[in-house]
Amino acid sequence: MSDIITSDLAASDLDMGDLDMSCLIKAVNSPQEIAAAAAHLRETARREEIAPRLVLEILERWGEALNDGGLNEVPGVAFLRLWLRRGTLEPALLRELGPNALSGGWWEDGRARLRAFPLGVVGHWPAGNIEIQPILSLICALLGGNGCLVRVPSGLVEVTRRIFEKLHEADREGLLTKRIFLASFDHARTDLHEAMARNVDGAMIWGGAEAVSQMRRLQFPHWARVLVFGPRLSSAVMDAETWGDRIQRSSWCRRVARDVWQFDQQACSSPQALFLERGEGCDPAEFVEDLRKAFEAENRAHPRREIEPALASAICLARASWLLNRDGNDALFPASPDWTILLGEGTEMPPPTQGRTLSVLVVDDLLEVISKFDGTMQTLGLGVRDATKEETLARAAGRSGVDRIVKLGRMHLFSSPWDGTELIRPMVRLVRHVGSQD
Amino acid sequence: MNPLLEIEQGIENLLLQAPYGMDPQQRRRSLLALLKTELAYACEQNSRFRNYVEHWPTDFRAADDIADLPYLPVGVFKANPPLALVGADEVKRTLTSSATSGQVPSRIVLDAATSRRMTKGVLTIVRDFIGAARRPYLVIDTTENLAAQSQLGARGAAVQALGSFATEIVSCLRPGRDGDSSLDLEKLLAGAAKWKGAEVLVYGFTYVIWTQLVQTLQREGITLGLPNARVLHSGGWKRLEQQAVTRDAFVGGVASVFGCAPERIIDYYGMVENVGVIYPDCDYGNKHVPAFAEVIVRDPLTLAPVKVGQRGLRQRGLIQVCSVLPTSFPGFLLLTEDLAEVVGEDDCACGRRGTSFRFAGRAPKAEVRGCGNLENTRYRQEQVGATA
Helix, strand or coil: CCCEEECCCCCCCCCCCCCCCCCCCEECCCHHHHHHHHHHHHHHHHHEEECHHHHHHHHHHHHHHCCCCCCCCCCCHHHHHHHCCHHHHHHHHHHHHCCCHHHCCCEEECCEEEEEEECCEEEEECCCCCCCHHHHHHHHHHCCCCEEEEECCHHHHHHHHHHHHHHHHHCCCCCCHHHEEEEECCCCCHHHHHHHHHCCCEEEEECCHHHHHHHHCCCCCCCCEEEEECCCEEEEEECHHHHCCCCCHHHHHHHHHHHHHHHHHCCCCCEEEEEEECCCCCCHHHHHHHHHHHHHHHHHHCCCCCCCHHHHHHHHHHHHHHHHHCCCCEEECCCCCCCEEEEEECCCCCCCCCCCEEEEEEECCHHHHHHCCCCCEEEEEEECCCHHHHHHHHHHHHHCCCCEEEECCCCCCCCCCECCECCCHHHEEEEEEECCCC | CCHHHHHHHHHHHHHHCCCCCCCHHHHHHHHHHHHHHHHHHHHHHCHHHHHHHHCCCCCHHHCCCHHHCCCEEHHHHHCCCCCCCCCHHHCCEEEECCCCCCCCCCEEEECHHHHHHHHHHHHHHHHHHHCCCCEEEEECCCHHHHCCCCEEEHHHHHHHHCHHHEEEEEECEEECCCCCEEECHHHHHHHHHHHCCCCEEEEEEHHHHHHHHHHHHHHHCCCCCCCCEEEEEECCCHHHHHCCCCHHHHHHHHHHHHCCCHHHEEEEECCCCCCCCCEEECCCCCEECCCCEEEEEECCCCCCECCCCCCCCCCEEEEEEEECCCCCCCCCEEEEEEEEEEEEECCCCCCCCCEEEEEEEECCCCCCCHHHCCCCCHHHHHHHHHHC
């Protein structure tokens, strides 16, 4: 079976005007450009099916190509390289689209058979704080055979362009690139957001409360499927046996530091607080001393290149407010805003500061912490030695609205399901065929 | 010696100096010693402040530079009850900042001594710019902001701080029904007719002067004919920038309605948390620091002080204001949310010594805080809903 299936549909005579689909990121100025791009993408998706196996091959080549070009310093690119491997994406594809998904074939379902078909054009509104999110989002839709219309946030245009140069190298025939239209326009251009919404069959929206609310108000076609991710918070818990273990502790602290550093704590999967279960002979001061060393090491390896003055102010305020709030509150921080550890007690989730500011709170009972989660908690990082206890905590977390429960150090590993929902299946139609000759 | 007495003497010594005439090195040495004493005193008075200072990465007692002393972000004064170094019975007045709607204002407690020093500090500075003579004082505000009150907003505090220069005070706005105000033209014109040719001190918030006075007089085609007016204004440019009013347009408009030279209009930077210190523009457009204060501009990336010429001339950074004047609240060393650039060091052509800087606006709020930006959890929203 060929990986490319061309339909008998005649090529539509679209008025593409001056639209140049080959450029990496198009600075869009009019709703007409968006409509034309969407029509082109839809036509491509209808005329030429692409088997997921071929998509996986190209993505694997893309991942390998990302090794070059000085992209290693871009936050998330190291992860993206691994994520683009067949070994990562194929299991998710098979789980979500069925056992014959790789070849794009049908699979038996009782007396019928099922097969995934693309929705058509999926619009993507990635968050502006995660460098690789435009890529993560569109790949989910590409795996379902869709065309992708992506609004690249202004702050990510350059890094997205560099990452996409590598896709063009890996996809010489343009099998994937012709299914992608990257658009750049000011976030305040409501007319262009509206044009995107009008012209898509599905949408994947990511970001903070304000951005997500704004996009949800757009008028999508009545048939469009809209998937919204975010905003969410994340936290971590450790039982006394784990954090009290002087031998293993520094390794756990390095894991915490990794989760805090990646994405500068601005991701929905970033831990804002770490709750430590109180234990006999376990000294939180010793723990945060190890955590300090881990933070310093992480900071040496991944120093900040820039910071918004408002974030520097917020970090200073978080430090001061914490220490002025109670005599017993403790904190560790350097003179710079590089990192901050706020140590104290309490079962409430503190307001997030972001910017590598972690609250470490000692509690009597981790279940009490989890019982206060209110559905906004996305990921719970765990460091728990006892399997039975972990099972209890995981079940309680699931009941309290947590969607991901993972080992500390792996909080940002983007995998399906995310936010409690699958990533590929929502952007395909599962077609049921009951044979007429039965 | 009683530490408070020692502090009092130290402050008085600095207040007696010519505000912009001290040798910068000598001034910094004096300030450093006094600020250390004040920090130690504040730690004695407030255990939570001590907790903060003790967690500072370096010991303030060993510091040999003001920039190494522990500073507080101004946002801590939004706490309720206000952060104080005196008991409630000693508080004579509480100042509140001019927070925009939806924001929590800062609250600054003043005892009698700090209140007195606040007045003295402002007088010392303003005198250097406009001279010591008393003169008619035209307030572009309502009379409400002239009344003595235990709770005083930023506008009222600014209006009252200049009262010592007045032979008479005329406020030319009358309060409206919904908290707004309008120009009392009759009162204004009567004052202008009386003061023609005389030195007149005028003060108002920048946007109030523009919207209530200048625009109204321009509409009516009225010029006040006060060529010797000195117009001081403060409160920031944000609202005028939103209306696309440039500084040049503002100065030109004010000068034309008063009939005075543009040089007689002085913008100054200040905040209620930095009691007793204001930073007027000199004739060369720079701001200067008086003997009893200091300004440090910090690089947001490192929070280290920015020097002239570091990483390119005039690098912008967050403003830290320092003042020895307050003893009723720990407002000695405050990191603001404003930006400035250091222009020079002891080299301004106006002759004022020490650091000169230029205000560069409020640090813009982070535009994107991403998918982890969730200040309102469902739980918090329910709490807000329950208390609303």
